[in-house]
Amino acid sequence: MCSLDKYLKYKKESLMHLNLIKEEKQMALLELKKVKKIYQQGKIEVPALRGIDLTVEPGEFTTIFGPSGSGKTTLLNMIGCLDTPTEGEIRLNDKKVSDLSRKELAMTRRYNIGFVFQSYNLIPVLTAYENVEFAIRLIDHSSELQIKEKVLKMLAEVGLKGLESRRPNELSGGEKQRVAIARALVKEPKLILADEPTANLDSENAAGVVDIMRKMNKELNTTFIFSTHDPMVMKYANRYINLKDGMITADERRG
Amino acid sequence: MFSIKLGLKNLTRQKRRNFITILVIAFAFFIFLFLDSLMEGMTEMSFNNIKNYDTGSIQVAHPEYWEDKDNLPLENLIYLNWDMEESIKNMDGVTGVSPELRFKANLNNGIDEIEVIGLGISIEQYNQVFATKNHVVEGSMFAPGESKAVIGVSLAELMDLKVNDYITLLLRTKEDTFNTIDLEIAGLLYAPNPMINNGIVFVPLEIARQALNVENGISMMAVKIKKEKEINPTIDNINQIFQEKNMNINAYSWKESAKTVMAIRAAEDAETVVMLIIILSIGMIGIINNVILSALERTREIGMMKALGMREWEIVLVFMVEAAGLGIFGGLAGCLLGFAGVWWITEIGYDLSYIGGDMSEWGVPILDKVYGVWNFSSFVFIFFFGIVVALFSSIAPAYWAAHKEPVKAIYHR
Numbered sequence: 305m306c307s308l309d310k311y312l313k314y315k316k317e318s319l320m321h322l323n324l325i326k327e328e329k330q331m332a333l334l335e336l337k338k339v340k341k342i343y344q345q346g347k348i349e350v351p352a353l354r355g356i357d358l359t360v361e362p363g364e365f366t367t368i369f370g371p372s373g374s375g376k377t378t379l380l381n382m383i384g385c386l387d388t389p390t391e392g393e394i395r396l397n398d399k400k401v402s403d404l405s406r407k408e409l410a411m412t413r414r415y416n417i418g419f420v421f422q423s424y425n426l427i428p429v430l431t432a433y434e435n436v437e438f439a440i441r442l443i444d445h446s447s448e449l450q451i452k453e454k455v456l457k458m459l460a461e462v463g464l465k466g467l468e469s470r471r472p473n474e475l476s477g478g479e480k481q482r483v484a485i486a487r488a489l490v491k492e493p494k495l496i497l498a499d500e501p502t503a504n505l506d507s508e509n510a511a512g513v514v515d516i517m518r519k520m521n522k523e524l525n526t527t528f529i530f531s532t533h534d535p536m537v538m539k540y541a542n543r544y545i546n547l548k549d550g551m552i553t554a555d556e557r558r559g
Numbered sequence: 560m561f562s563i564k565l566g567l568k569n570l571t572r573q574k575r576r577n578f579i580t581i582l583v584i585a586f587a588f589f590i591f592l593f594l595d596s597l598m599e600g601m602t603e604m605s606f607n608n609i610k611n612y613d614t615g616s617i618q619v620a621h622p623e624y625w626e627d628k629d630n631l632p633l634e635n636l637i638y639l640n641w642d643m644e645e646s647i648k649n650m651d652g653v654t655g656v657s658p659e660l661r662f663k664a665n666l667n668n669g670i671d672e673i674e675v676i677g678l679g680i681s682i683e684q685y686n687q688v689f690a691t692k693n694h695v696v697e698g699s700m701f702a703p704g705e706s707k708a709v710i711g712v713s714l715a716e717l718m719d720l721k722v723n724d725y726i727t728l729l730l731r732t733k734e735d736t737f738n739t740i741d742l743e744i745a746g747l748l749y750a751p752n753p754m755i756n757n758g759i760v761f762v763p764l765e766i767a768r769q770a771l772n773v774e775n776g777i778s779m780m781a782v783k784i785k786k787e788k789e790i791n792p793t794i795d796n797i798n799q800i801f802q803e804k805n806m807n808i809n810a811y812s813w814k815e816s817a818k819t820v821m822a823i824r825a826a827e828d829a830e831t832v833v834m835l836i837i838i839l840s841i842g843m844i845g846i847i848n849n850v851i852l853s854a855l856e857r858t859r860e861i862g863m864m865k866a867l868g869m870r871e872w873e874i875v876l877v878f879m880v881e882a883a884g885l886g887i888f889g890g891l892a893g894c895l896l897g898f899a900g901v902w903w904i905t906e907i908g909y910d911l912s913y914i915g916g917d918m919s920e921w922g923v924p925i926l927d928k929v930y931g932v933w934n935f936s937s938f939v940f941i942f943f944f945g946i947v948v949a950l951f952s953s954i955a956p957a958y959w960a961a962h963k964e965p966v967k968a969i970y971h972r
Contacts, residue, residue, distance in 0.1 A: 377970075381966050384866070386865075386866060386965045386966050386969070387964075387965075387966045406871075407870065410865070410868050410869070410870050411868065412868075413865075413866060413867065413868040414867065414868020414869075415868070417868075419863075419866045419867070421863075421969065423859075425859060425860070425862075425863040425866075425969070427565070427860055427863070428572070429565075429568040429569055429571060429572055430565070430568065434564075437561070438561055438565070438867070439867055441561040442561070442867060442868055442869065443868075487867075
């Protein structure tokens with residue numbers, strides 16, 4: 305190939321690469337711009353978030369760490385459409401969340417977001433199977449058989465095969481958290497928010513839970529954002545956000 | 560729908576509290592069914608006692624006599640011939656016609672004297688309309704042509720009289736002069752209508768007519784018909800007969816003579832409404848309390864449901880299904896208890912002996928025992944009423960629960 309051909313080929317590839325980056329930039333899953341949250345406690349204003357700028361790309365496995373009271377949970381609640389910012393803008397899938405009605409926020413959570421909480425928050429009268437089924441029934445109107453397949457498959461993925469008919473009070477802490485993860489994942493959301501998911505677990509169970517989340521992140525390209533103090537969890541993340549006094553003080557990506 | 564499944568599963572939580580709520584609802588329903596049966600039974604017994612022992616289905620009288628009938632006047636009597644009586648008796652649905660002559664009298668046993676109502680009757684015709692002859696406990700009713708009297712057991716006890724004793728009836732004639740009738744007691748009555756037992760003296764019609772000097776006059780005619788629903792058409796027919804003869808005589812439904820009982824019936828209907836309101840309130844309070852407590856206990860769960868993307872109405876539905884479940888179980892239990900209670904009151908009856916066995920003081924002609932009646936429509940009504948009340952009661956507290964802020968709910972301690 306002559307030099308000119310090589311040059312043109314290089315240019316073309318460079319342009320394509322640039323366009324790809326531009327496309328990816330336009331397709332950010334989550335964008336926060338100058339987000340503030342101020343709580344009113346009587347006459348006192350308590351700023352929980354003091355101007356957060358953040359962009360999260362699809363497929364990221366992000367941890368938010370910081371001391372107690374730094375605003376981690378508040379930030380997750382904003383992202384998860386459970387709460388609205390006092391100031392600033394949040395965009396999820398390029399949609400401005402603050403413009404959404406209560407119904408639209410509920411629909412956004414229903415279809416796009418999964419939650420995993422520190423205290424599991426399973427429904428005690430439902431079995432493991434039913435807790436997961438509950439989540440998918442809200443969005444999926446497939447046949448009974450198809451739903452059953454999805455639920456059983458997800459429970460097997462999180463290592464709970466054979467425990468489907470147990471109620472939460474018959475499961476260990478780790479097993480309960482796996483049910484919560486299965487419940488969050490079964491509807492294949494774009495984003496999973498986990499608030500201290502391993503805080504109530506021993507190290508073995510914590511490792512197991514994080515393993516599952518990493519696996520799901522890789523297989524399904526689901527974006528994970530979780531708040532944690534657990535260094536073991538943090539080491540698996542490919543992005544670290546340090547939060548202090550309601551502000552991002554560090555934001556690092558690892559290869 | 561999963562909300563319905565979750566609502567039904569939630570019934571298995573807080574078993575003790577749910578059981579108590581169900582029990583309260585059941586008890587309220589039982590009271591309603593029992594009292595409904597009792598009151599319907601009292602009404603039916605009262606009406607039957609009036610029709611079968613006092614008025615018949617229809618009464619025929621002069622309008623001016625009718626206005627003043629409680630005073631038992633001897634003016635404005637009706638003078639009918641045999642043909643007229645036959646033409647009424649031959650009407651469709653009429654099974655008997657009984658002429659009556661009612662008058663005030665004093666009964667004297669030789670020692671004491673008491674005010675009574677004298678009732679001159681033609682015994683054969685009287686027995687076609689009234690069931691009194693079935694309640695002669697001593698002696699018998701007098702035969703046609705006999706100069707005898709029949710009185711109630713209560714009156715006999717009061718005046719220390721027995722069968723074959725002689726009594727004197729002091730009365731005022733049509734000309735307002737005094738007269739007396741001496742009669743032998745042929746029999747003693749114990750009829751279900753206490754008014755019969757307490758103050759009426761039955762005498763032969765001809766003897767009463769002679770003593771009162773009213774020729775062939777009668778106060779009124781009692782008419783018995785086969786079917787209750789034929790009363791109004793029969794009244795119209797009777798009135799037509801008299802209109803055609805240019806006679807100023809009208810027919811009246813037995814209900815017009817039983818105003819006290821009808822008023823009591825109207826009061827009972829009002830009581831039924833009040834009872835329903837009380838039951839409704841009991842049921843509502845039970846359900847509202849249950850839903851509020853459930854919502855408070857499940858605040859975090861509600862938050863989680865919202866995090867999953869459940870809408871408020873879906874969360875309200877969960878609580879409403881639970882409340883409906885409580886209503887259904889409470890209703891079933893209440894109907895079962897009610898069935899037992901109504902069986903008892905219809906088969907065994909409620910003994911009135913603690914009030915002297917006689918409700919006539921309250922204007923209700925019932926003696927000794929009150930029996931209930933089966934009213935299956937009440938069971939159906941109260942069962943579905945309970946479910947409706949449960950559903951409506953749950954809406955407000957469920958709405959309150961569903962509108963909690965998701966963040967506050969999830970992190971609720």
